[in-house]
Amino acid sequence: MSSALKTPIRPEDVRHFKVGDVVYISGVIYTARDKAHAKILSDSQRPFSLRNACIYHSGPLIVKDGPTYRVIAAGPTTSARMNKLTPAMVKEGATTIIGKGGMSSEVANSFSNRCFYLAFPGGCGILAKDRIEEVLDVYYEELGFTEAVWKLQVRDFGPLLVAIDSHGESIYERIQTISRARLS
C-alpha cells in the first residue's frame, strides 16, 4: 500500500499502517540527531511542540547563502544512535520517526499505537533534498549545522517504508532473527 500523508500526523493516522507499507509525507518535519535529542528533551522552553511531530534523523549538509539557507544534501542518519532517547520523544507526542538502519525493540515497544518508524533509503542525500521545499527555521544553531534542529517544509517526502509499525512489528527484527539463525 502506498499513501500520501500530511503533517501534523496524529496517533490515529498511524495505527492502520503495517510494516511494508510505503508512505510519502508532505508538510513540516524536524531534523534531530544525538545532541538535538538531548537538548529537545531537557529544554523547558522548547521552541516547537513535539505533539504529533515528525522527527527526521538527519544531519543535513546546509550552507548559508546570504540571509537564506541552501540545502545541499539531506539523507537520513543511522537511527540506532537515538535508541535511548526515542521513547521519551514518543512520550512527548512525536508520532513519526524517519531514519535509516532501524531501531531497537525497546523503541518498537514504546510506539504503543501512537508512533511509527519510516525508513528513507540511506545515503540518498539528493533524493531527499529534492523533496525539501524550504528551510522554515533552525533551532539550537549553537550545536552546529549538522546537529541543529532544522524545521523543513517537504513535499511528497519519500519513498518511506513503514519499517516498524505502531504495533511494534519491526522488519529489522524479523531480518535479524533470520540472519542470527543462519549464523549458527
Next chain:
Amino acid sequence: MTRTSARETFISCVIDALQEAETQLPRDVKEALARAAKAETSERAKEQLYAILENIKLAAAAGLPMCQDTGIPIFSLEIGRETSIDFNLKEALATAVRRATDLVPLREHAVDPITRVSSDEPLFDALYSICDGDELSVAVLVKGAGSENVSALGMLEPTQDVASFVLKTVCENGGKPCPPIIVGLGIGSTFDGSARLAKKTLFRSLDEKENAFEAQMLEQINNLGIGPMGLGGRTTALRVFVEKAPCHTAMLPVAVAIQCWADRKARFRIKL
C-alpha cells in the same frame, strides 16, 4: 617548477579528487549496484537499490555530494623514491580539505572527541608509503560515520575462527552501515597493523578478481539475508577484500573495515 606552484598543483589535484569522489560514484561500484538490483528477487530490496541508483545519477548531474555525510577523507599516498617533495604533504592535504569544504561543499562535522565541541581542524587521515618511480600517486577514499562506526577489530585467540568473527560483526550491525557494503579484512600483523591492512584494501577496484577466500566470505555474508538497508535481500555486500600479513604465533588480529554502498573513491598521479 617553483616551490609554491608544486604545492599549489598538488592542492588543486587533491581538491579535484575530493570533488570527484563526493559527486561521482566510480564505475565499478555503480555497475556492482546495478547488477545487484537486477539479481534481487524481493521488490523491497529492488526499490532500495533503484533509489540508490537514482540518487547517484542525480548527484552526478547536479555536481553535488551524493550523501550529506561527506565523510572522512582517507588518503593513500604512494611516494616514488625518486620524487623530491619540497613542501609539507600533511599541511598541503589539510589546506586542500579546508578549501574543498567551501568548494564541494563538505559538511563541517569535526568535533573535539572529549568536549564534543565543533573543531576547526580539517578532518582527514592519510597513509604514506614509499614505492619505486618518480611519481606521487594519491588515492582518496571517503568514509562515512555509519559504516566506520560498525567496523571492528578483534584480537582473536589463534584457534578462533576468522570467518565467524567477520560474520558476527556484519550480522549484529544489520542495516546500520547502509548495505550493500564493501568489506575489507586485515588478517594478521599487529593490533594497528591489521586495521591498516583492512583500510588499505578498500582502495582496491571491485573489478579485481577475487580469490577463493574472498569469494567464500562474500557468499557467507550474503547468505545472512540482511539485504539493502537491512530490509532483507540477497545483497548485503558487494565485495570482500582480504589482505593478510604474518603474525606472532600467540596472536590472531582481525580487522573488519566496512564501507557503505557510497564507496566514494578517486585517484591521481603527478610528477612534482
